[in-house]
Amino acid sequence: MNDPNHPTSPWTPAGAVRQLRDKIQRTSSERIRLDQATGRILSTSLTADRDSPAADVSAMDGYALRMQDLANPGSLDVCGESRPGHAPPSGSSQGIVRIFTGAIVPSEFDCVIRREETKESATSITLRDSARRAKHGDNIRRQAENISSGEVVLEAGTLLNAAAIAAAANFGASQIEVQKQVRVSVIVTGDELQPVGQSVTPWQLRDSNGPTLQAMLIHRPDVHLHPVQRVIDSLPNIQTKLNQALAISDVVVFTGGVSMGDYDHVPAAVLACGGELVFHRVPLRPGKPILAAVTKQGQLILGLPGNPVSAAVGARRFLLPLLACFQGAVERHPPAIPLVDPPSKTLPLWWLRLVKIDSQGNANIVPGKGSGDLVALAASDGFIEQPPEASGPGPWTYWEW
Numbered sequence: 001m002n003d004p005n006h007p008t009s010p011w012t013p014a015g016a017v018r019q020l021r022d023k024i025q026r027t028s029s030e031r032i033r034l035d036q037a038t039g040r041i042l043s044t045s046l047t048a049d050r051d052s053p054a055a056d057v058s059a060m061d062g063y064a065l066r067m068q069d070l071a072n073p074g075s076l077d078v079c080g081e082s083r084p085g086h087a088p089p090s091g092s093s094q095g096i097v098r099i100f101t102g103a104i105v106p107s108e109f110d111c112v113i114r115r116e117e118t119k120e121s122a123t124s125i126t127l128r129d130s131a132r133r134a135k136h137g138d139n140i141r142r143q144a145e146n147i148s149s150g151e152v153v154l155e156a157g158t159l160l161n162a163a164a165i166a167a168a169a170n171f172g173a174s175q176i177e178v179q180k181q182v183r184v185s186v187i188v189t190g191d192e193l194q195p196v197g198q199s200v201t202p203w204q205l206r207d208s209n210g211p212t213l214q215a216m217l218i219h220r221p222d223v224h225l226h227p228v229q230r231v232i233d234s235l236p237n238i239q240t241k242l243n244q245a246l247a248i249s250d251v252v253v254f255t256g257g258v259s260m261g262d263y264d265h266v267p268a269a270v271l272a273c274g275g276e277l278v279f280h281r282v283p284l285r286p287g288k289p290i291l292a293a294v295t296k297q298g299q300l301i302l303g304l305p306g307n308p309v310s311a312a313v314g315a316r317r318f319l320l321p322l323l324a325c326f327q328g329a330v331e332r333h334p335p336a337i338p339l340v341d342p343p344s345k346t347l348p349l350w351w352l353r354l355v356k357i358d359s360q361g362n363a364n365i366v367p368g369k370g371s372g373d374l375v376a377l378a379a380s381d382g383f384i385e386q387p388p389e390a391s392g393p394g395p396w397t398y399w400e401w
């Protein structure tokens with residue numbers, strides 16, 4: 001293990017995620033119904049089962065014409081109709097065809113004229129002047145112009161969002177091969193913690209990290225979240241909870257108990273379960289004492305510092321990208337955005353600074369009192385990531401909650 005505490009530590013947030021990505025065990029795959037696949041990660045690339053479009057089709061409501069019809073100053077006889085959902089007319093050797101958006105353009109026609117560029121009667125039309133400038137192929141979507149049968153539509157690792165689902169449906173994937181959900185356990189540690197509904201003495205605290213992590217994970221279709229657990233600061237109790245969680249999880253997340261205090265037992269519990277410590281401390285603020293280990297089976301154990309801002313930032317910066325890695329998801333780079341009124345102060349650490357996004361889409365620092373300041377956390381939309389000794393307007397990588 002490198003020493004991330006050393007002033008010239010090569011550890012960066014991205015580097016720390018990469019180290020873990022290469023050690024964790026990917027989830028296996030399963031076949032599920034397309035209507036249950038939203039938000040899941042595709043595990044096998046999806047190919048087109050037919051050309052798109054399947055034939056030459058009209059992009060407009062109008063009339064299918066031959067090029068020589070454009071020069072005809074008189075009326076053109078309408079001898080048939082092509083509608084979506086109906087086989088196209090055959091043998092329209094004379095005359096033109098009334099056509100509707102999405103209908104097949106019979107092969108003898110060269111272009112489609114929009115109906116507003118014609119004067120129409122029940123059985124014939126005449127062309128307005130604008131129509132006469134039409135070119136070969138106008139308003140025709142050619143067979144296979146989007147993709148040919150057998151070509152890859154969606155790569156393995158694609159997030160099945162609404163756009164990807166549209167393509168999957170179009171190409172007939174009523175069942176789809178996705179990565180299994182990542183099973184996550186969250187264990188919050190601390191003698192001082194009480195559940196939200198309980199009364200609290202001055203030496204006690206309501207657990208907010210449990211609800212924070214639950215809020216980040218509960219609605220994710222690619223995650224199976226076990227009920228959040230609380231445990232007191234006792235090594236045997238933490239060890240027992242960790243072993244129970246490892247029996248049913250791909251990821252175990254702790255909050256609290258990772259620092260230097262006499263009652264910070266998470267590092268010892270992680271070592272006792274045989275986990276390989278990958279890092280303990282990354283040069284960042286907040287959240288420096290963060291810990292990560294992997295088991296022999298490639299499960300991840302992540303120890304987030306107990307301070308609420310540190311826990312939230314650590315979960316967003318490390319846990320969420322790693323959940324994607326568990327599923328071989330295509331990497332999604334967060335955007336970089338400018339910082340308004342950048343303060344001149346710098347830190348010799350990676351600085352993850354709470355920001356609010358203004359109406360221009362720029363970041364504004366949310367003033368706060370440090371990693372215990374839940375009020376500042378609640379006022380933020382996310383945080384920007386500044387490298388050691390960096391200052392100025394950026395743009396800086398932005399992590400949204």
Ligand SMILES: Nc1nc2c(c(=O)[nH]1)N[C@H]1C(S)=C(S)[C@@H](COP(=O)(O)OP(=O)(O)OC[C@H]3O[C@@H](n4cnc5c(N)ncnc54)[C@H](O)[C@@H]3O)O[C@H]1N2
Binds near residue numbers: 259286310
């Ligand atoms: N001697 C040193 N002390 C500390 C160091 C250090 O380097 N040397 N690092 C500090 C930093 S930075 C952080 S961050 C904290 C992290 O410590 P722990 O992970 O051990 O967290 P705890 O001590 O258990 O708790 C810290 C703080 O957060 C509150 N907390 C804990 N859990 C929750 C929860 N679920 N919901 C709300 N609040 C929670 C806890 O009551 C404490 O106030 O260590 C510093 N110390």
Ligand code: MOO
Binds near residue numbers: 285286371
């Ligand atoms: O790194 Mo700690 O998270 O500053 O309070």
